[in-house]
Amino acid sequence: MEPGLRALPSVDQLLMAPDGQSLARHYGKALATGALRAALAELRSAIREGAPASAAPAAQVIATAEANLAAAALSPLRTVLNLTGTVLHTNLGRALLAEPAIAAATEAMRDPIALEYDLATGARGERDAHLRALLCELTGAEDATVVNNNAAAVLLALNTLGAGREAIVSRGELIEIGGAFRMPDIMARAGVQLREVGTTNRTHERDYRGALGPQTGLILKVHTSNYRIQGFTAEVSAPRLAALADEAGVPLLNDLGSGSLVDLGRWGLRREPTVAEAVAEGAHVVTFSGDKLLGGPQAGFIVGRREAITAINRNPMKRALRLDKIRIAALYATLRLYLDPDRLTERLPVLAMLSRSQAEIAAQAEALLGRANDALGASGITASVISCDSQVGSGALPTDLIASAALALAPPSTDGAAPDRLAARLRSGGQPVIGRVRDGAVILDLRCLRPGDEPALLSAIAEAVR
Numbered sequence: 519m520e521p522g523l524r525a526l527p528s529v530d531q532l533l534m535a536p537d538g539q540s541l542a543r544h545y546g547k548a549l550a551t552g553a554l555r556a557a558l559a560e561l562r563s564a565i566r567e568g569a570p571a572s573a574a575p576a577a578q579v580i581a582t583a584e585a586n587l588a589a590a591a592l593s594p595l596r597t598v599l600n601l602t603g604t605v606l607h608t609n610l611g612r613a614l615l616a617e618p619a620i621a622a623a624t625e626a627m628r629d630p631i632a633l634e635y636d637l638a639t640g641a642r643g644e645r646d647a648h649l650r651a652l653l654c655e656l657t658g659a660e661d662a663t664v665v666n667n668n669a670a671a672v673l674l675a676l677n678t679l680g681a682g683r684e685a686i687v688s689r690g691e692l693i694e695i696g697g698a699f700r701m702p703d704i705m706a707r708a709g710v711q712l713r714e715v716g717t718t719n720r721t722h723e724r725d726y727r728g729a730l731g732p733q734t735g736l737i738l739k740v741h742t743s744n745y746r747i748q749g750f751t752a753e754v755s756a757p758r759l760a761a762l763a764d765e766a767g768v769p770l771l772n773d774l775g776s777g778s779l780v781d782l783g784r785w786g787l788r789r790e791p792t793v794a795e796a797v798a799e800g801a802h803v804v805t806f807s808g809d810k811l812l813g814g815p816q817a818g819f820i821v822g823r824r825e826a827i828t829a830i831n832r833n834p835m836k837r838a839l840r841l842d843k844i845r846i847a848a849l850y851a852t853l854r855l856y857l858d859p860d861r862l863t864e865r866l867p868v869l870a871m872l873s874r875s876q877a878e879i880a881a882q883a884e885a886l887l888g889r890a891n892d893a894l895g896a897s898g899i900t901a902s903v904i905s906c907d908s909q910v911g912s913g914a915l916p917t918d919l920i921a922s923a924a925l926a927l928a929p930p931s932t933d934g935a936a937p938d939r940l941a942a943r944l945r946s947g948g949q950p951v952i953g954r955v956r957d958g959a960v961i962l963d964l965r966c967l968r969p970g971d972e973p974a975l976l977s978a979i980a981e982a983v984r
């Protein structure tokens with residue numbers, strides 16, 4: 519045997535060395551043993567292939583094992599700095615929750631809670647009851663229920679109201695949103711026949727009227743949240759559709775998508791139809807998301823007339839789509855914040871971020887600029903402050919850009935691939951930073967950068983150019 523191989527310690531010897539013992543204490547014996555064995559095998563084959571024998575093989579193997587264990591211990595669900603300018607970034611987990619919601623979720627995880635238990639009587643309670651009263655108060659609806667997400671809300675509502683019959687929907691509203699949610703496919707899985715009426719750009723009341731008949735289960739209206747049809751267009755308003763539905767004795771389901779509980783116009787954003795408006799317009803059932811503009815955890819809300827909601831709650835699919843206690847607790851705390859709309863922008867992160875002015879963000883960028891250039895050091899990359907556009911994301915207000923400001927990190931322009939390389943290094947550091955590449959620079963939109971995140975951003979920049 520080669521002397522280099524003969525000098526290698528055994529796994530048992532490594533586990534008895536002080537560093538090996540501390541590795542086993544930290545990661546557990548099973549993981550430490552596996553990592554040491556793998557590191558040993560790696561060194562053995564390197565020596566066989568002619569690598570020079572190590573002067574301190576035990577220390578080398580333990581160091582390799584430790585590095586591999588530390589890397590594997592990092593959760594793949596890393597926290598990142600979202601500097602994409604998209605506030606509700608679906609791939610980055612959509613809404614950040616408010617502190618009271620985080621506290622409520624934590625409590626619900628740690629302690630038993632009165633989830634389906636009536637403390638007054640000691641009898642069994644209902645898990646949706648806590649949310650129902652709040653939702654009715656905030657939306658003006660008679661009744662309300664919650665499920666896993668809005669896709670589930672639409673599926674459940676369609677299946678309950680229209681299985682075996684037709685849902686009439688305008689051709690201009692047959693949406694696809696990301697993640698393979700396509701209205702025609704959801705309808706098929708809900709057991710509802712799609713009855714398209716009108717054309718892509720124009721649908722009239724007579725189109726709906728012509729399609730109504732004994733085979734009709736419901737009329738569906740979909741808020742075309744992620745695109746806008748412009749030009750020569752016509753759609754039938756929700757109040758007119760509700761009147762038509764009442765006349766025909768079928769329900770109107772209005773899928774709002776994002777939906778908002780407050781008028782966003784108040785903070786200078788474009789108005790989205792509010793849920794209360796959709797309810798007041800006469801829809802029998804309104805569906806919307808928990809983790810879009812509402813700013814809570816993933817959930818789907820179904821609010822509307824009592825008869826329809828009762829039928830939806832009786833559908834056996836409801837049990838398969840129901841919410842867990844953690845999210846119910848977080849939703850309850852989130853919805854409570856809406857009872858005090860004046861303080862929403864202070865307390866609800868989604869609204870806090872959306873309502874920041876360009877001037878405020880530009881001032882934050884200017885204040886960071888010197889330190890960003892220090893962090894870039896002698897790399898040849900320069901930082902500057904530019905104006906840019908943020909967006910809401912998740913299909914909400916898709917054509918609306920919100921004026922914002924960014925740090926632009928520009929490598930010397932001679933190397934066209936340099937911005938992509940810099941963006942990749944920013945993504946793969948100890949604190950991943952997600953920006954976007956544009957015009958030869960990495961653009962870091964600071965709309966979603968909280969003051970406490972600034973030191974982490976500066977060290978991430980320094981690490982990326984090291």
Ligand SMILES: *Cc1c(COP(=O)(O)O)cnc(C)c1O
Pocket residue numbers: 667668669670672693695699740741742743744773774775776806807808809817818912913
């Ligand atoms: C986002 C959206 C959905 C799906 O909502 P999720 O909560 O993501 O499941 C359904 N319909 C519309 C119109 C949407 O915008």
